[in-house]
Amino acid sequence: MRDLPRTAGRLVGAPLGALARWRGGKPMHPRGAVFDAVLDRRGGPDWGVPWLAGTARDAAVARLSRGAGLPASLPDLLGLAIRLPTGGEPVDLLLTTSGRSALTRLVPVPRRDAATFYSSIMGYRSDAGSIRFAAVAQARDVPSDPRPLARDVDRADLRFTVLAARGLGRWQPIGCLTLTRPVPSLDPDVRFDAVQHPPPGLVADGPMARFRAPAYERARAGRRATRGR
Template identity: 65%
Template sequence: MADLAGAAGRLVAVPLGALARRRQGKPMHPRGAVLDAVLERTGGPADWGVPWLAGPAREPVVVRLSRGGGLPAPLPDLLGLAVRVPDGDRPVDLLLSTTGRGRWTRFLPVPRTGAATTYTSLMGYRCAAGTVRLAAVPEGPAALPSDPGPVAATAPGTAFRLLAARGAGDWVPFARLVLGEPADPLDPDLQFDAVRNPPPGMLADGPMARFRAPAYAAAQAARPPEE
């Protein structure tokens, strides 16, 4: 399985690299809105051996909401919610995509039209407790568009509950994410890398991580040089 996932990632890295050159280094999620946000870690499972999930903290973060295929709204698209947590020399990057929330549907990408929906990491993280996945679900009913301009205008104040689960087990809350004001410009050039920048005590692992690594490398190689 590891060899198949890695081989598949290397295979798709070629067309993704070509697409990245056309999309200024972003083969997927080419259009998005970046916002300031606050991550309030309220304390999650203490027996998983991951202090980052268990310990309370409040810190400013950056969030990017995006449409994965770049399809025009109101068409459904695979939506993304990326979170960057500053952490010294290396940040923590979380990349979540729209999926189901159930025991098995959490592993399946699901196109959506509105951004106030369920997102999961899809990619697993290996830790002392086994394989863990992360999720974000909106707090209460909310109407949030997914196109960058409208979402930037309406997202401030929107809150998501962050959850963690072992395998197909129950979701356990560990944090609250509150969206703030949009960046200026709306979509600055940020490079999220969930494989290289996992939370402390966790390691990106599994077929999705091995599939993603060559794609990240291809996209970064295709980025235009900095002036």
């Protein structure tokens, strides 16, 4: 039987590649702000995944962005991307504004306020079943337009509680992500890939992962063509 998500990813990949060339390498989430951050993992649920249950304080890079690049006055699919540099391959998490319940967590929801709820939508395969991640802002309204957002975080740290859920079960806290300050150039060319860079012990899986893999590859090809020019 044909793998429909992968086929859809290939079909979407062609316009994404063209969009990447037109937007200078960023087909989606073209407008954002990048921040120095810290991820404190405080010991999550014991699901047989040591990374989830472990404790650590890691320097991180985070990017908040507007998915379609719509004007700031309009709701957009907002993104929260997190990179944890390691000794080898980094760990990348890509989260999108969504609902929070067992079913709506799988549905992207446009927002204007960046201090909201984000989920991975994409699942990760583990011995304990499918796992998803989320982050919820701990307080205050924050603009999603990159420059006002950067100024806001420069004045006061922005904190998110990081969560994980198994299957459609309840969200459980695993740590805290703190955005401490914007980087000087606002939105440098940092690339995140949640399919190729999952947390240790997890594998990106499910329809969203199979959709993303070929779509990402075409987008990367578009970026390489942009650099070539």
